[in-house]
Amino acid sequence: MKGERxxxxxxxxxxxxxxxxxxxxxxxxxGFKNSADYYMAGKGVNSILQGLTNFAATSSSFTMMGAVGFVYGHGLSFLWLGWIWTSIYILWWVFYAPRVWFFSRQVPIQTIGDLAQDYFNFKNTQRYIIGIISVLAQIGYIVAQLMAVGLLFNVLSGISVTTGVLIALTVVVAYTFIGGLRALIWTDAFQGSLFFIVAIGTFALFTPLAVQAGFPGTLFNTPEHITFPGSLGTWTPVYAITYAFAWGMCFVGLPMFFTRAITPKSERDCRKGVGIGNALTNLTAWFLMPMVGLMLFVIYPAMDVKLDLVPATAIFKTFPWLGVIYGVSVAAASISTANSALIATSNVFYKDFYERIIKRAITPEEEVKFSRVFVLVVGGICAFAAALQPDSIVALVGISAFLAGILFWCFIAPPCFPKLAWITPIASIIAAVVGTVFASLFVLGGVSAPFGVHGAVAGWLIAIILLYVLSPLTKKVPAESQQRYHLQYITEYFQHVEDNAKEQTNKIGKSQVSL
Structure with a gap:
C-alpha cells in the first residue's frame, strides 16, 4: 500500500x-522585447493575476507546513503573533507599493538599487552593497522553499532530501529561464489556486474528526497551548513582541515584493492586487492551516516528528489519498515563492552588478540572453546552499525577512514617505551593512543576541538605531532628489489617485444611468 501511495x-x-x-x-x-520585459512582464499585469501572484509569492512553504507545525507545537501563542505582524505589514504594503508603482512610471526602476541610487544619488560602490544585501535576503528564502520540497519528497516518496531539492530547483530554473516573470505570474495563478483549494478541503475533512476527539474543548485541558509563552516556552514577552513587531515592519522589503509593486498595469491594479493577495494569504496562512494545526494537536497529541513534518505525516496517516494531493500543494506553495525570489535575485545580479560593470551598449536580444544567464547563476548558488541542508526552514525565512527590513527602512521607505526625509545616504549605507553583519552573526554564527530578542530582529534594530544616530551627523539627501520625490512625485501620485477615483465614480454613474 505504501508503495502505491x-x-x-x-x-x-x-x-x-x-x-x-x-x-x-x-x-x-x-517572446521578450528586452530585459525589462523579461523581468517585469511588460508592466501590464491585471488585478486578478496580480492578486494571485501576490498570494502565491507571499504564502511559501510556511503556509502549508510551518503554520500547521508551529501551531501544533507552540500553540495559539504563535497564531496571535501571526495576526499582529500580518496586520502591520499589510498596512505598509498598501501604502508603499502604489507609490513604488508610480515612481517606476517616472524613472526606469527595476530593483531596490535603482530606486536608492536615483534618490540618494549613490555611486556604484553603494549600489553593489545594496545588491549584496538583496541577494542575501533572497537566497535564504529560496533555499528555505527548496528544503521544504526536499523534505516533502523524502517523507512521501523516500527520495533523499538533496535529490528532491535538485528536482524542484531544476524545474523552477527551467520555466523561469525560458518564460521570465510572465511565466511565473501564470504559474503562480495556477499554484496559488491549487493550494488554496487543498487548504479548504483539508480544513473541511479534519473538522469532524477533531470535533469527535473533543475539539475545541480539550484545548482548555492544556492551558499552556493557548497562552504565552506557548507549549515550548519560546514566546517570552520580549521575544514575542519584538519578533511580531519586527516581522510586520520588515517583510514587505523583500526584493520580490518590490518587483511585484512595479508589474501591475495601473495603480488601481496594484492596490487591488495587494488587497486580493493578502486577503487570500490571511485566510489560508492565518486561519485555515493554523486551525488544522490545532485540530491535529487534539487528534494526534504526541507526534514524534519535526514540526515542519507534522502536517504531511498526519495527513498521509489519516487520508492517504489527500496526502498525495496535499504533498503537491505544499510543493506548489513552496515553489511559487521560490520562483519569485529566484527571478528577483537574477534581476539584482543583472541590474545592480552586470549593468554597472559593463561599459558598452548591448542589444535587446543580448539583454534577454544575459538575463537568462543570471537565472542559471542564481540557480547554481541555491543548489550549493541547499546541499548544505540547513536545519530550520523557519530560521532561514526569518533572517531573510529581517534583511528585507533593513532594505525597506534604509532604501525603500525614505523616498516613499516625506517624513523620512531626515535619513541620509551615509547613514543608510552604514546602518544596512552593520545590521546585516550582526543579523548574520546572531543567526548563522550562533552568537547570542542581547536582551533575549531573536537574532535577526537584533540586527534589524541595530540598523534602525544607527539610522537615528548617524543621520543628524551626516550630509543630507541632495535637495533636488528630495524635491523631485517628496514634492513632485508624491504630489502627482495623490493627484493621480484622486483623478482615478473620479473617473471610476463617473463610470459607475454612467452605467447606472444606462441601466
Missing part, C-alpha cells in the same frame, strides 16, 4: 511540474 505521489508531482514547464513554454513563445 509513493507511486501516486510521484505521478502527481510529475503532472504538476509538467504544467509549470508548459506555462513557461507558452510565455517563451510570446
Amino acid at each position: 509513493k507511486l501516486a505521489f510521484i505521478i502527481a508531482m510529475i503532472c504538476y511540474l509538467s504544467i509549470n514547464v508548459l506555462l513557461g513554454y507558452i510565455s517563451y513563445r510570446r
Whole structure:
C-alpha cells in the first residue's frame, strides 16, 4: 500500500511540474522585447493575476507546513503573533507599493538599487552593497522553499532530501529561464489556486474528526497551548513582541515584493492586487492551516516528528489519498515563492552588478540572453546552499525577512514617505551593512543576541538605531532628489489617485444611468 501511495505521489508531482514547464513554454513563445520585459512582464499585469501572484509569492512553504507545525507545537501563542505582524505589514504594503508603482512610471526602476541610487544619488560602490544585501535576503528564502520540497519528497516518496531539492530547483530554473516573470505570474495563478483549494478541503475533512476527539474543548485541558509563552516556552514577552513587531515592519522589503509593486498595469491594479493577495494569504496562512494545526494537536497529541513534518505525516496517516494531493500543494506553495525570489535575485545580479560593470551598449536580444544567464547563476548558488541542508526552514525565512527590513527602512521607505526625509545616504549605507553583519552573526554564527530578542530582529534594530544616530551627523539627501520625490512625485501620485477615483465614480454613474 505504501508503495502505491509513493507511486501516486510521484505521478502527481510529475503532472504538476509538467504544467509549470508548459506555462513557461507558452510565455517563451510570446517572446521578450528586452530585459525589462523579461523581468517585469511588460508592466501590464491585471488585478486578478496580480492578486494571485501576490498570494502565491507571499504564502511559501510556511503556509502549508510551518503554520500547521508551529501551531501544533507552540500553540495559539504563535497564531496571535501571526495576526499582529500580518496586520502591520499589510498596512505598509498598501501604502508603499502604489507609490513604488508610480515612481517606476517616472524613472526606469527595476530593483531596490535603482530606486536608492536615483534618490540618494549613490555611486556604484553603494549600489553593489545594496545588491549584496538583496541577494542575501533572497537566497535564504529560496533555499528555505527548496528544503521544504526536499523534505516533502523524502517523507512521501523516500527520495533523499538533496535529490528532491535538485528536482524542484531544476524545474523552477527551467520555466523561469525560458518564460521570465510572465511565466511565473501564470504559474503562480495556477499554484496559488491549487493550494488554496487543498487548504479548504483539508480544513473541511479534519473538522469532524477533531470535533469527535473533543475539539475545541480539550484545548482548555492544556492551558499552556493557548497562552504565552506557548507549549515550548519560546514566546517570552520580549521575544514575542519584538519578533511580531519586527516581522510586520520588515517583510514587505523583500526584493520580490518590490518587483511585484512595479508589474501591475495601473495603480488601481496594484492596490487591488495587494488587497486580493493578502486577503487570500490571511485566510489560508492565518486561519485555515493554523486551525488544522490545532485540530491535529487534539487528534494526534504526541507526534514524534519535526514540526515542519507534522502536517504531511498526519495527513498521509489519516487520508492517504489527500496526502498525495496535499504533498503537491505544499510543493506548489513552496515553489511559487521560490520562483519569485529566484527571478528577483537574477534581476539584482543583472541590474545592480552586470549593468554597472559593463561599459558598452548591448542589444535587446543580448539583454534577454544575459538575463537568462543570471537565472542559471542564481540557480547554481541555491543548489550549493541547499546541499548544505540547513536545519530550520523557519530560521532561514526569518533572517531573510529581517534583511528585507533593513532594505525597506534604509532604501525603500525614505523616498516613499516625506517624513523620512531626515535619513541620509551615509547613514543608510552604514546602518544596512552593520545590521546585516550582526543579523548574520546572531543567526548563522550562533552568537547570542542581547536582551533575549531573536537574532535577526537584533540586527534589524541595530540598523534602525544607527539610522537615528548617524543621520543628524551626516550630509543630507541632495535637495533636488528630495524635491523631485517628496514634492513632485508624491504630489502627482495623490493627484493621480484622486483623478482615478473620479473617473471610476463617473463610470459607475454612467452605467447606472444606462441601466
